[in-house]
Amino acid sequence: MSQTLYSIAFGVGTQNRQGAWLEVFYAQPLLAPGAELVAAASSALGYTGGNQTLAMTNHQAHDLAGALKQIDAAQAALLTRLAESRKPLVAVLLAEDAAPATTPEAYLKLHLLSHRLVKPHGTSLAGIFPLLPNVAWTNEGAVDLGELAERQLEARLKGELLEVFSVDKFPKMTDYVVPSGVRIADTARVRLGAYIGEGTTIMHEGFVNFNAGTAGPGMIEGRVSAGVFVGKGSDLGGGCSTMGTLSGGGNIVISVGEGCLIGANAGIGIPLGDRCTVESGLYITAGTKVAVLDDQGNLVEVVKARDIAGQNDLLLRRNSQSGAVECKTNKTAIELNAVLHAHN
Structure with a gap:
């Protein structure tokens, strides 16, 4: 059988006494595996198409290792090790990127994120919570x-x-994968399913949820919630709460561009472009009224924060006298007006 797959992975995991899966470890998950590997796996495991979770015996793992020696040496070596396991084995073959239907499928999706094979919101996690047992x-x-x-x-x-x-429901990421080039001061604060880019430092109070992460390099001292993706060279100040979606698989993505600074105890509910600054203690939601100022400090227009979402070079602050939320930009009033009216 020859066909294209979205992903394939061979894993070892834990089941309860009733045989229900609690968790699965995939050492080397693959995205878009080659046709020869798919054909060999299909033959050895009896795969007939679609998205399938297949129990794998030690004997099947051994035979598949032999079949893959000339096709994919790394996967063959992994299967050779799996063939010696005294824990239950599983193979997951995904023909398409659909909502996961089993616990092993859900764990594969989380592994794809933490192995940096897909970025946050780059794979379907719809309905994942019921598939992850609380353990x-x-x-x-x-x-x-x-x-x-x-x-x-x-x-x-x-x-x-x-x-x-x-x-x-979620284990810590580092029990499953430690991405290259990262520093994590407290590993319990990074969940499996987080995408941690090369050069990222996560300080002791930093937290990164599943389906969220950083492009790196950058420093995380606050909270990166599900749905948030932080650009290169950004600094999330201590205690900040970057607000994205509260569950995986949603349609909202809160992205933070390159070179941004979100101050201590600040938070955002809108995406930011590059080189933006949110002052400490300021919390911006999509409906926050913002007084937009030109480079001379003159008022251009009062808009909702969603109207300036994703723009570059913004300084968001609170006026110390009036308490109004202000946005200052290096762009001229004319250029900014054009951007604002394009949203209307």
Whole structure:
């Protein structure tokens, strides 16, 4: 069988005692795999088309490793290792970028983001939450919450401790992938499904959600919420809350261009262009009334913040006397007027 796939991945994961998937680890997920690899995988696994999650035996992994030796040495080496696993194996083959339908599919989508194969909102995550079980993340891996008390007792009876780090649908990214060229001061504050670009530094209070991230290089000292993508050379000040969509798969993307500075305790609900500054403590939503000033400080027009969304070289601040939100630009009043009326 020969066909084009959106993605393919071979993984090892954790199931509860009923055989339901809790999580899956994909060491080398592929985007747009080659036709020869797809044909070999289809033959070995009995793939018949569409988006499928297929249980994979150790024997199948071994046979597929042999079939791929001359096609993809890296995938062959991975499958050779997987063939030795005492944990359950799975193969996910996605013919198209549709909403995930199984837990292994959902984990593959999150891996594609954290492996930098797709950017935030670059793959469908619609309906992902029900597919991600809420589990206890422990020093022994993922544990079903219904089995946690018994596992804790078993550990104590052996003189051991089962430590629970968090109870959540999302694990921390670094338990699955550490992208090259990044610094993360507190790994618990970056979820799997975050896209962390080369040269990014995330300080201790920085947080990056799934389906969000940074192009890098830049520094994150505040919160990057789902749906937000921060451009190169930007600095999100400590305690800032960059507001994007609250769940994956939405249609709204809050992008932050290159060279931006969002001050401490500031927040945005609109995308920014390049070289924009939002002063500390200022929170901008799409409906915020903004007094637009020219380069001489004269009032040009009062607009809603959504009307200046995505523009470059903006300074957003609050007037210390009147309390009005102001936007100053290096553009002339005539140029800015043309931009504003183009939105109307």
